[in-house]
Amino acid sequence: MKPRNIRPPRGFRDFPPDIMLLRKELISRLENVFQRYGFDPIDTPVLEYWEILAGKYGEEAENRLIWRFKDPWSKREYALRYDLTVPLARFVATNRNIVMPFKRYHIAPVWRHEEPQKGRYREFYQCDADIVGSPHPEADAEIVNLAIDSLKALGFSTGYTIRLNDRRLLKGIFEEELGLSNIVPVYRAIDKLDKIGIDGVRKELEKLGLAQGTIEKILDIISISGSPNDILEEISKKYSNNSNVSAAVAHLGEMSSLIIESDKIKIDMSLVRGLDYYTGPILEIVLDKPRIGSVAGGGRYDNLIGLFIGESIPATGVSIGLERIIDAGLELGIYDLNRRTVTEVQVIVMKHDFFHYAWKVTDLLRQGGISTRIDLGRVNERKQRKKAQRLSIPVLAFIGGREVESGTVTLYSVKCGERFTVKLDDVVERARELLSNC
Amino acid sequence: MKPRNIRPPRGFRDFPPDIMLLRKELISRLENVFQRYGFDPIDTPVLEYWEILAGKYGEEAENRLIWRFKDPWSKREYALRYDLTVPLARFVATNRNIVMPFKRYHIAPVWRHEEPQKGRYREFYQCDADIVGSPHPEADAEIVNLAIDSLKALGFSTGYTIRLNDRRLLKGIFEEELGLSNIVPVYRAIDKLDKIGIDGVRKELEKLGLAQGTIEKILDIISISGSPNDILEEISKKYSNNSNVSAAVAHLGEMSSLIIESDKIKIDMSLVRGLDYYTGPILEIVLDKPRIGSVAGGGRYDNLIGLFIGESIPATGVSIGLERIIDAGLELGIYDLNRRTVTEVQVIVMKHDFFHYAWKVTDLLRQGGISTRIDLGRVNERKQRKKAQRLSIPVLAFIGGREVESGTVTLYSVKCGERFTVKLDDVVERARELLSNC
Known part of the structure; x- marks a missing residue:
């Protein structure tokens, strides 16, 4: 055989020892934090039946980003997991005897049919911690604190912002201000803000056929951002009659009072997150530099598990973005690849x-x-x-x-x-x- | 959605915390041994292009046991890795700048389209250690010692046998006794001995159209087994003119002199191992009880990497069978599932x-x-x-x-x-x- 094209598949990577030793060190630090918080490890198959994943992430992800194939023997459709959250929901539905609240972590690869580019891969690790079975703000606060302590353990003690929002807040304000009921397409447009800027979002909203006045109102709303104390009281006063808004304000208020680095929290109305399944608080952690997008993200998804078992089980969680953390840490000189072997x-x-x-x-x-x-x-x-x-x-x-x-x-x-x-x-x-x- | 069929795919498993904590503990003990021996971790993608895996394992595996699919976008064929050895060979071909001998370990899942049954899964872990770049018996001996120390670390200090053979030994003796040149189908029949017994093997050999006298000779040859001292000298005398036999005898002799538990070694001519790519010494470790087949297996494959780069690079390695080890350890009461959480x-x-x-x-x-x-x-x-x-x-x-x-x-x-x-x-x-x- 001629030495041609002996490469991993496009968008996939080999990890030689130097990179692997760094990855293992960082994963071990993360596990240490997750375990201190009393989260237990689980693992699930890399493949799920397609119908398990279908209808959970939103149209775009499901049509374009999922690695999906039909088994020629059984004719069943399989898919490589796209994240660790839907498999967790399936796990909870399969294993009904677990003690609730169920606190699990899962550090494992997921697959997306992305167009590969710098920092974006088709196979990458997610490091997830989730709490299943508690509807209370203390569960969400624990998730945020765990994310903060994870970043600390990874060497990022300062220089980040915790962006916080609540799906119910946006929903309530949009109801009050715009009378919009189907806001999922609006979320999707807003979600692109970091990538395409405010003018890009305006164009996306125009494509949806919204009136110019409505668009400007949306852009006004999503420009609201500030500390919980400043923002929550103001919003609460303005929309005191909306039940979604008051539920969100109460929830975010209690949450904020339990978060360890509360000065780093910014309520940010432009934060919507891409996935369809979120129902309550959502969060992202963004490094001041380098500007590489969020290094952690998550939120509450009280209806996802119910899709499998017909009974609603509240859940909330966060995913630490190991790949971006590594890129950032190497760029900032916090990490290096000098260790080439374990040999002493x-x-x-x-x-x-x-x-x-x-x-x-x-x-x-x-x-x-x-x-x-x-x-x-x-x-x-x-x-x-x-x-x-x-x-x-x-x-x-x-x-x-x-x-x-x-x-x-x-x-x-x-x-x-x-x-x-x-x-x-x-x-x-x-x-x-x-x-x-x- | 009605609560129906919310299961992992057939032959796939969830690992809840109790099982996961045991698995992690055992993997950590294995890593500890692998690292003490100076092996470094790597990782490779779970998917490879199909043509990378094709033509390496043997017909049966490739036609029936590999999870393989065509990507509807790129039309390229992909496959889930069937083991960690061919991906290692591809890794070496891709990363030509690594320091040789290259000692790596890889603990990760692999996938086979098996018919699921007790102890046999479609997704399971392999724990592999391999040495690339040394043709010498000390490399094979290091692999055997590592396997022995791994078993010790996993709680199996006694009660096992190290079965050893060499592909060249069988080849040489078959050449001398039978004049057979294409012996791969014969290997495959012999490989089934543990499953189908001696009469089963006889039937398989009959199916190949071999003469009755030839079949009896084969069955005689594969019944040879005993300590290296007893067997190697005898064979060496009998087939002193055959270059394959003398190379194998010298190699196995040097190897045996470097193995830490040499009293546990049995040269066993019925050991052939299923995969096509082995070229020299092959080994299996079998527990006395429970009788669950081998818990470790491997051997030398000097031509595999050459399939990718046109230049032969010698290699040898072993795979520890974590799934069988766990089944055996639980059955023997060496392990338990009493730890249900990390929480203290x-x-x-x-x-x-x-x-x-x-x-x-x-x-x-x-x-x-x-x-x-x-x-x-x-x-x-x-x-x-x-x-x-x-x-x-x-x-x-x-x-x-x-x-x-x-x-x-x-x-x-x-x-x-x-x-x-x-x-x-x-x-x-x-x-x-x-x-x-x-």
Whole structure:
């Protein structure tokens, strides 16, 4: 076979060790936060029957963005999951015996048939935490706090804004001001604000056939933004008779009082979020820089699970955008890709005659919990050292004739240049010292 | 929607928290071993272009067992990966700048269009460690030792056999004894031995149109099994002129001298393994009980990567069968599913009036690194305690009027029945004591 087109599929990525070690480190920090908040891990299949996913995300997503195919044997239609929320709803419907409220996290890949571009992939990770079974604002507040603590754990302690809105707030105000009942197409136009700007949104609204006055009113409404104290009281006074508005104002007020970094909250009426299934508070976290869109997003979806079981179960959650976090962290210099291997010690075999002894040393180090490599290519000492250097392995363990004869190992720390010869009995302890002190 | 057929797809599984916590614990133990051996993590897409997977596994797998579909937009054919080895070969072909030997591990799901049955799923995890770039027996020995240490870490220190063979051994002996050159169909028949028994294999060989004498010779050959010392010398003498046999004998001999539990090795001529791509040593680890087939398997595949790049790169590896390990460990009582949540402390809110204070206590415990839940359902104290009990949460933190007034928390260990009231400043430390001492 000629070396042509040996690539992952378009929009898909390989993760070599340096990237993978960073990803695993960040995922482990996230899991740590999720678990501190008492969320438990679950996993669900990457495939669902198509009819499980159908009718949940909105038209565009379902027609264009879902990887969907028919199984030639069973003739059933399958789809790769598009997010982790609809699978959670299906999970809750399948596993009716779980203790409520059910707090789960799920860190796993999802698939979208996107046009690939910088920062946008067809396969990417979502890191979701959701609470199923509580309609109360404290559940939404817990989700926001978890998102804030997640960002902190990922190295973003400042320099972000928590955008908050409530689907009922928009709905209520639109009812009062415009008499609009079908506002889903309006949401979709507003959702594009970050991408296409205010004039773009105006054009989208014109396409919907709305009157110029209505459009201007919509643009006025979505320009409302500010701290909860400023905004909620004002809106509450203005629309005191609308039940959607008062429910949202009460909910957002209680929520805000429980959020740990309340000075970072901005109620923002232009926040609508793309997915159809949201019913109450919605949130996004946006970094001040780089300007890469939101790094976390979520909200309340009290009707989604009901689509499966005919009985409404309230739910709320957030998804941390690992891919954008990584892009941002690398750009800001918070993260780097300098760690190229887990290996701590490279055993250098000066002559292949010493291999069996070197093998024993390698085993000793490994049993002592130290990540160790030994030459498997039968190359000369210089090449062994070069390979160790390319991988930035911090400690070398030389095995030459002198070491074999005297039952010793010569350890060398690349970083501090320290070198000494130790007995086999001490090699684990001394290697560990070199690793932690240098 | 009526509650009907709300299930994961046939042959696919949900993992609720109890199962997921066990799976994560076992995967973490495996990763620990893999990393000690100096293997680095990678990840590859779940989808590959179909032509990448085609022609690697053998006819049956490719026609029947691969999830394969055509993308309606690009008209390209995609397939869900069937194992992690062919994706590794593709990865090496794509990433030509990696340092060789390349030692990587990959713990991830794969998909096969199997008929689901007990212990056989359409989506399951493989835990693979492979060494790319070394043709030497020490690489194969490292793989075997890693598999042995993996089993140990998973709780199986004894009660298993390492079955070892070499594709060249079978090939050489078949050449000498039978003059057979196309032995792939014969391998496939032999591979079914565990499932269909010796008579079944005889029938399969008859179907291939082989003469009765040839069939009996094959059955004789595959009945050879014993310790490396016993078998290798005998075979080596008998077929000293066959280059395949002598290469295999030398390779297996050197390998065996480097394996940590050499008394557990059995050279077994009936071991062929199903996949087409193996070229040298092959191995399987089988538990004495329960009899569930092999829990680890692998071997050398020196020509697979060459299919992509036109240049041969030797490689060897092993796959640990997590699903069978879990089934076996649960059956043997080595594992249990008693851990139902990560939560260590449940904050019990005696009256909703105390919620804000309880929220503060919850935050304190979480910031102190303790996994904590607080009631989000606004249910009464009795129900809160019952939910905590159903999840086996070990410590309760009661917040009543007395606690709010005096700035304290009453901690209660469910296990040892200990109960005391502590100041807020001490709550993290005292809760930690209760968790570790009870």
